[in-house]
Amino acid sequence: MRKQFIKNIKGLVQVGENLPSAIRGQQMQHLPVLEDAYLALEDNTVVDYGLMSDWPGITDWRDVEVIDATNCYVLPAFIDSHTHAVFAASREEEFVDRIRGLSYEEIAAKGGGILNSARKLNDMPEAELFNAAKKRIEKIIAAGTGALEIKSGYGLSLDGELKMLRVIAQLKAHFPIAIKATFLGAHALPQAFKENRTGYIDLLINELLPQIAKENLAEYIDVFCERNYFTLEEMTRILEAGAKYGLKPKVHVNQFSIMGGVGAAVDQNAVSVDHLEELDDADLAALSNSATVATLLPGCSHFLTIPFGNARKLMDANAILALASDFNPGSSPSYHLMNVLSLACIKMKMTPEEAINALTINAAAALELSETHGKIALGRKSPLVLTKELPSLAYLAYAYTEDHIQRIFI
Ligand code: NIG
Ligand code: FE
Numbered sequence: 001m002r003k004q005f006i007k008n009i010k011g012l013v014q015v016g017e018n019l020p021s022a023i024r025g026q027q028m029q030h031l032p033v034l035e036d037a038y039l040a041l042e043d044n045t046v047v048d049y050g051l052m053s054d055w056p057g058i059t060d061w062r063d064v065e066v067i068d069a070t071n072c073y074v075l076p077a078f079i080d081s082h083t084h085a086v087f088a089a090s091r092e093e094e095f096v097d098r099i100r101g102l103s104y105e106e107i108a109a110k111g112g113g114i115l116n117s118a119r120k121l122n123d124m125p126e127a128e129l130f131n132a133a134k135k136r137i138e139k140i141i142a143a144g145t146g147a148l149e150i151k152s153g154y155g156l157s158l159d160g161e162l163k164m165l166r167v168i169a170q171l172k173a174h175f176p177i178a179i180k181a182t183f184l185g186a187h188a189l190p191q192a193f194k195e196n197r198t199g200y201i202d203l204l205i206n207e208l209l210p211q212i213a214k215e216n217l218a219e220y221i222d223v224f225c226e227r228n229y230f231t232l233e234e235m236t237r238i239l240e241a242g243a244k245y246g247l248k249p250k251v252h253v254n255q256f257s258i259m260g261g262v263g264a265a266v267d268q269n270a271v272s273v274d275h276l277e278e279l280d281d282a283d284l285a286a287l288s289n290s291a292t293v294a295t296l297l298p299g300c301s302h303f304l305t306i307p308f309g310n311a312r313k314l315m316d317a318n319a320i321l322a323l324a325s326d327f328n329p330g331s332s333p334s335y336h337l338m339n340v341l342s343l344a345c346i347k348m349k350m351t352p353e354e355a356i357n358a359l360t361i362n363a364a365a366a367l368e369l370s371e372t373h374g375k376i377a378l379g380r381k382s383p384l385v386l387t388k389e390l391p392s393l394a395y396l397a398y399a400y401t402e403d404h405i406q407r408i409f410i
Contacts, residue, residue: 077146146383
């Protein structure tokens with residue numbers, strides 16, 4: 001058994017027994033921190049923690065790794081509840097097109113964007129796709145992410161979507177962190193079905209869903225409900241079909257336009273509604289006191305130069321607010337959740353406490369990992385991060401280009 005004792009911790013963050021599994025409204029302002037603390041782990045399970053002044057001492061020091069965390073913080077690793085981390089190639093040529101004045105939607109209209117990624121993914125052998133994603137996820141873990149959702153949606157064909165989901169299944173088996181898979185066949189209408197929308201949706205429902213269920217390839221189902229992508233009615237039909245196979249909704253809604261997707265997804269018991277750069281009063285009312293998590297993606301807003309989600313309104317409306325990276329080659333080529341933390345504070349005016357809550361407890365809720373992730377408590381094996389020396393916890397968000405991570409415990 002591996003025993004580790006972390007002593008002199010400046011702040012043990014998000015710690016306590018009986019912390020809620022999701023927090024909303026004013027609760028977001030409070031972040032439990034134990035100052036000048038210790039933490040004892042056995043095979044990564046928390047067996048003891050408390051104030052240094054109350055430490056009872058260890059009688060048998062044999063085989064105990066002692067880690068001195070003077071001036072350092074220990075936090076539950078952040079959870080990334082929304083990524084597109086499996087893809088064939090980066091898309092910096094579109095980034096340059098946008099610098100020259102084209103919009104994300106204009107690039108998509110001329111065959112770039114998601115369809116560009118789909119062409120490359122369909123051409124790439126499964127083993128190569130797996131290797132590329134594996135390297136990316138090694139970096140994601142090193143950046144302090146302790147659990148991850150990955151979507152399909154760059155296949156947009158029977159073989160392509162299955163290939164992507166099988167790669168995600170291989171990644172789940174390969175890595176020690178929790179990975180959850182989301183079927184996003186309805187990410188864009190593929191070229192081959194340009195004149196046959198219903199045909200594509202039939203393919204998703206009648207051919208892909210049964211095979212995905214048979215191979216147990218996904219936990220969730222997603223639809224990009226957006227003008228030029230999928231309508232509200234199409235989303236509803238796809239989510240209803242997914243529900244028959246036990247896939248719960250986690251959807252892309254309100255990125256560029258409001259189409260009623262938030263309320264409809266809440267009605268279908270969505271685990272989360274993601275993006276929400278646009279938000280109206282009906283959306284806020286639907287999320288108020290709802291169990292559906294509202295997930296904002298500030299990295300996407302920053303990279304595409306579109307509005308940031310209104311975190312304050314969502315918190316004031318008593319929604320469960322989470323943050324994620326949206327890591328993907330088109331709209332958010334960064335998986336750094338520390339950067340998401342900074343953007344949330346700088347651009348959305350979330351306090352560091354609110355943003356850390358949104359990246360730990362509430363992000364775990366957005367992946368249905370509340371029982372195991374997002375907080376530090378006795379008997380838990382939640383992945384942990386030990387920071388470098390920091391003057392305060394707010395410094396994590398403030399020094400927005402520094403590497404704050406000293407070590408991860410998974
Ligand atoms: O979440 N909005 C839709 N999907 C992705 C972008 C995908 C892409 O551009 O490749 C997103 O931003
Ligand atoms: Fe996304």
